[in-house]
Amino acid sequence: MVEKPAALQMVNIEKYFGLVHALRNINIEVGSNEIVGLIGDNGAGKSTLVKILTGVYPPSSGEFYIAGRRVNPRTYSVKRAHEYGIETVYQDKSLGEKQALWRNFFIGRQITYPFGFINVKKEKEIAQEIMLNTIGFRGRGITVNSKVNKLSGGERQGVAIGRAMHFEAELIVLDEPTVALSLKEVRKVLNFVHKIKEGGKACVYITHDMQDVYEVSDRFIIMDRGEIVASIAKADISLKALDEFLLGYSQGLKDKELA
Amino acid sequence: MKTVRSVFSFLGKIEALPVFAVMLIMYGTFMVFAPDVFMKYRIYMSILQTVTPPLILALGLTFVITAGEIDLSFPAIVALSGFVFAWGYQNLDQELGREWATWASFTLALGAGALAGFINGFLIAKIGVPSIMATLAAQFFWYGVTIVLAGGRSWRLKDIQEDPVWELFVRRIYGIIPQQGRAPIGVPTQALWALGLAIFLWFILNRHKFGEAIMFIGDNPNVAQVMGVNVVATKIRLFTLMGVIAAFAGLILTLQVTVSYPTQGEGMLLLVMAAVFIGGTSIAGGYGAIIGTFFGAFIIISLEPGIVATKVSGYWVQLIEGLVLGASVVLHIIIGEQNIANFSDRIRRWSTPTRLVKTASAQENMRKEQI
Numbered sequence: 001m002v003e004k005p006a007a008l009q010m011v012n013i014e015k016y017f018g019l020v021h022a023l024r025n026i027n028i029e030v031g032s033n034e035i036v037g038l039i040g041d042n043g044a045g046k047s048t049l050v051k052i053l054t055g056v057y058p059p060s061s062g063e064f065y066i067a068g069r070r071v072n073p074r075t076y077s078v079k080r081a082h083e084y085g086i087e088t089v090y091q092d093k094s095l096g097e098k099q100a101l102w103r104n105f106f107i108g109r110q111i112t113y114p115f116g117f118i119n120v121k122k123e124k125e126i127a128q129e130i131m132l133n134t135i136g137f138r139g140r141g142i143t144v145n146s147k148v149n150k151l152s153g154g155e156r157q158g159v160a161i162g163r164a165m166h167f168e169a170e171l172i173v174l175d176e177p178t179v180a181l182s183l184k185e186v187r188k189v190l191n192f193v194h195k196i197k198e199g200g201k202a203c204v205y206i207t208h209d210m211q212d213v214y215e216v217s218d219r220f221i222i223m224d225r226g227e228i229v230a231s232i233a234k235a236d237i238s239l240k241a242l243d244e245f246l247l248g249y250s251q252g253l254k255d256k257e258l259a
Numbered sequence: 260m261k262t263v264r265s266v267f268s269f270l271g272k273i274e275a276l277p278v279f280a281v282m283l284i285m286y287g288t289f290m291v292f293a294p295d296v297f298m299k300y301r302i303y304m305s306i307l308q309t310v311t312p313p314l315i316l317a318l319g320l321t322f323v324i325t326a327g328e329i330d331l332s333f334p335a336i337v338a339l340s341g342f343v344f345a346w347g348y349q350n351l352d353q354e355l356g357r358e359w360a361t362w363a364s365f366t367l368a369l370g371a372g373a374l375a376g377f378i379n380g381f382l383i384a385k386i387g388v389p390s391i392m393a394t395l396a397a398q399f400f401w402y403g404v405t406i407v408l409a410g411g412r413s414w415r416l417k418d419i420q421e422d423p424v425w426e427l428f429v430r431r432i433y434g435i436i437p438q439q440g441r442a443p444i445g446v447p448t449q450a451l452w453a454l455g456l457a458i459f460l461w462f463i464l465n466r467h468k469f470g471e472a473i474m475f476i477g478d479n480p481n482v483a484q485v486m487g488v489n490v491v492a493t494k495i496r497l498f499t500l501m502g503v504i505a506a507f508a509g510l511i512l513t514l515q516v517t518v519s520y521p522t523q524g525e526g527m528l529l530l531v532m533a534a535v536f537i538g539g540t541s542i543a544g545g546y547g548a549i550i551g552t553f554f555g556a557f558i559i560i561s562l563e564p565g566i567v568a569t570k571v572s573g574y575w576v577q578l579i580e581g582l583v584l585g586a587s588v589v590l591h592i593i594i595g596e597q598n599i600a601n602f603s604d605r606i607r608r609w610s611t612p613t614r615l616v617k618t619a620s621a622q623e624n625m626r627k628e629q630i
């Protein structure tokens with residue numbers, strides 16, 4: 001059997017913001033059909049890691065590979081990440097609030113005529129298609145012309161997720177997708193993560209909600225203060241043990257500080 | 260009720276309809292109270308000429324405000340470009356010959372505007388200076404540069420009326436409006452340029468990648484960034500564009516009055532901003548109304564001649580301008596672009612017993628709860 005290369009491999013990634021050492025010696029591998037839960041407290045460096053992965057910031061040093069291809073950090077950008085098949089769903093900053101939905105589906109990679117003029121008709125058709133078939137917004141009074149600020153939190157994540165699916169991402173990064181969502185809406189997001197797994201794609205799921213991440217992930221990577229402190233397969237640990245591990249870990253740190 | 264509803268939602272889709280209505284009401288009022296002036300063509304031709312420079316500036320400023328930024332430096336760029344043009348017109352003809360000298364000066368003036376705009380954009384996007392401060396400094400700086408270079412005096416454009424550039428931009432075109440037995444009516448060419456520019460910029464803002472990037476940046480620059488918009492480059496382009504547009508307005512103004520003086524454009528700042536806000540562009544960024552700005556400029560420019568013509572004392576002009584600006588902004592909030600369609604729901608609610616009707620907003624709430 002020919003193994004597909006890992007969806008993502010990061011080697012010795014470091015990131016400084018001025019004098020602040022935000023990420024230290026990060027080594028991560030995500031299999032081609034693996035759901036990895038990235039867990040950590042606020043300020044652990046999860047978001048910085050995501051931003052490096054998705055091309056928003058360049059790393060200070062280290063290298064990474066996407067689907068076996070080496071990424072040049074100097075030319076890496078959000079656009080390049082999209083070309084590599086990495087799609088990101090952020091907690092709250094994936095959509096432009098005052099903009100129509102169809103614009104939100106295509107911002108950054110518009111379908112254009114020559115000279116950069118947008119093919120509105122085609123974009124709206126595809127947006128309609130995504131909304132009906134991928135997200136399932138049927139008969140809810142939402143059209144492609146609706147503004148994002150008319151949507152509920154779950155609907156917004158639906159749009160962002162539908163967009164990621166439409167662009168056939170190989171690796172989907174979900175950055176705290178369930179914060180501030182009601183239980184029903186959380187359920188929807190989790191169902192989507194199961195779909196990613198079934199579709200043979202990879203996913204990095206970032207959260208600090210243990211229960212959600214335990215349900216969907218194959219493996220957990222735990223971060224603290226810019227470092228990876230553990231990588232545990234789901235088979236090796238129960239939810240309770242994982243919870244206790246994390247609690248114990250932060251407790252241990254506190255003890256160290258006190259000492 | 261269904262027809263009312265669809266009529267309202269249709270009206271809601273027409274951009275800048277409230278502004279257009281305000282403009283019609285204004286001209287209607289002037290026609291009633293000053294028929295000897297406003298029932299004749301000449302005042303409108305005069306308004307078309309006066310409105311062009313501020314209108315062009317307002318179109319550019321609409322882009323800047325849509326991006327959530329501000330530009331205070333454009334009056335100085337108006338003066339700068341006028342001076343560069345006049346200087347070239349007087350000094351380049353020996354080397355280049357009359358006609359080429361005019362064109363070269365015209366291009367130089369636009370280039371000067373682009374340079375000033377680019378510096379603004381660089382300071383704001385790359386260095387991170389807030390736009391209000393960067394462009395305030397730029398305003399003093401470029402007025403200063405203009406006064407120093409111009410030696411503090413005005414520069415005449417001698418015989419510019421015989422030049423093709425003058426013909427192309429500010430000549431009056433006769434024969435468009437038929438006028439029997441009386442002196443022919445000349446339509447100012449510059450108004451056609453302004454109209455063309457407005458249509459072009461509408462397409463750029465609403466149908467082009469650049470315009471979409473500007474709306475997303477004005478909405479939330481972080482979203483634009485993570486969705487692959489190059490925020491820094493877009494902002495630099497935006498301010499460069501504003502510089503070129505301001506220079507173009509300055510050229511039109513200079514050609515119109517056939518003289519460049521180093522304080523040209525002073526007093527335009529607030530007027531142009533008022534035109535943009537009357538037009539319905541959101542000060543918060545994310546939404547820009549080019550058509551609204553277009554009518555807004557006509558409203559703010561016509562108020563003064565209108566009020567004077569109605570023989571109300573000229574002292575009232577500012578008071579009424581303030582009222583119109585305030586009223587338009589309130590109007591945009593109450594029945595603005597997005598809300599005019601919802602207005603039909605309100606009418607429905609008023610016309611039926613409350614308990615029996617599920618209004619759209621109630622349905623909306625139910626829908627949100629279900630999810």
